[in-house]
Amino acid sequence: MLTTQQLQDIEQLQKECEIHDHVQLKLNWEMLRDRQTEPLDFFHYENGELIAFLGLYAFGSTVEVCGMVKPSERRKGHFGRLFHLAMEKVNSNGYKKILLNAPAGSDAAKFFLNTQGAEYAFSEHQMEWSETPLEETNDILLRQATEEDFEMSVRLSVTAFGLDEDDARAMERHHFADNTDVLMIDVNEETVGKLRVSREEGQAWIYGFSILPEYQGRGIGRKALRQVVKKQSSAGYTVHLEVETRNDHALKLYESVGFKSVHVQDYYKYECR
Template sequence: MRTAKEKKMVTPQQLRDIEQLQNVCETHDHVQLKLNWEMLRDRGSDSLDFFHYENDELVAFLGLYAFGSTVEVCGMVHPSVRRKGHFHRLFRLGMEQVKRNGYKKILLNAPAGSAAAKGFLSKIGAAYAFSEHQMEWKETPLEEPDGILLRRATVEDYEMRVRLAVTAFGVDEEDARMMESKVMGDNTEIFMIVVNEGTVGKIRVSREEGQAWIYGFAILPEYRGKGIGGKVLRRVIQEQRSAGHSVHLEVEARNDHALRLYESVGFKAVHAQDYYIIAINQVFQ
């Protein structure tokens, strides 16, 4: 039996199927896929995941991950059934959903070392945009951070979080408001960075299967270059390591300042992801 179908929500069994297929693909291709598990496990009712089963086994998957008006796309196909058009069909279904939802920008994500992904991206006419390093903290002596406080974010911090998203990441205000209004899962915490009783930044920590991931780390422009970023990272590293978690993050490869900051406290690049862009009219031409 062969089916290509769109699902309203990801079930526990489908999550297990996705994980099994991910393990097969990563082992075969010697890569690491970025499937945004934090978002996969916390899907609402949006139709953002696409599956192809053969004999009750998931052999192709595509996921859409919305960040405001931008949508990231990532998927995979079992090595034994590649070059049969399965992923292309799922991709077309996904792009139809992108068109219906009115996303303005499409980012296609592929492991830097994946020849199969590069072949597909070239075939559809996607253009390279940028690369991102996945970094892991390696055992390094750390000074005790002082002069900062990390407190859990509250609803009163919403406007500051929007301001930080706009000034630090260059997103427009509408997207920032949409992203900052999302309810985070139980395994995610947002902390506000406080210096001299004033809020100057934010950082998000998500924990999954023994790993702590840092996201959305932002400091107001007027407070940068004062050593605050290093202190925040040391505090987060110490707390997460004490809780038994390894510590990870992602950073755009061309962001030299951020790379130097992360490397200075012991983070090392372990994987790379390449991002490509494509216009919706290219898909349906």
């Protein structure tokens, strides 16, 4: 479990890096605040100040890696040392897939990734909803998930995102256990999709939006999004979501509801040496 001071130090360093680089870092704050006993975070302090940070974020057999270095302290090997320690942890934990995450506009990140021989995999758009008229939708139901929805949620993650079933189960166990709202999408009393909504500091984020393949193309996804956006916006939240660029259909769907891309995160595949 991270201490309050550590979390404050991470937040302060994140703000400094984002202002300097004109980017937005994806540090998975939900997971940082919910760390258990296993150390998955790596720190470098000098004179009581956090200089470099790297976090591991596990999703079943896949682990994502993201970190940062104080702008005035870069090119001194700080991040390389943390990365080496992190890869030792990755090896000892037996993760099968490693994804390195960096803002698309970060030259410092690209320099490091190139030196490590990482291979570009895909990009992820972080989108924000712009005020747009939304039609009322009454023929679908969004309801809070229960334990009885767990197997369907796993099925949706496997079919919609191509996840390994064991990874999907591990991810869904985490989602069902935390305080994020998991919502199931019902049509004619049959569950056909799901999404998650996380609210913090005036922002509502939509994650994991998926519809069973046999129900896609019927306008269900658009109606569900309209309903979620309308509810969160009416409650005073700005509404955001994430979507991979390789999913062109989803990108167009979100844009049709009023979402616009504001930040892009690049993901790179990495093989431990």
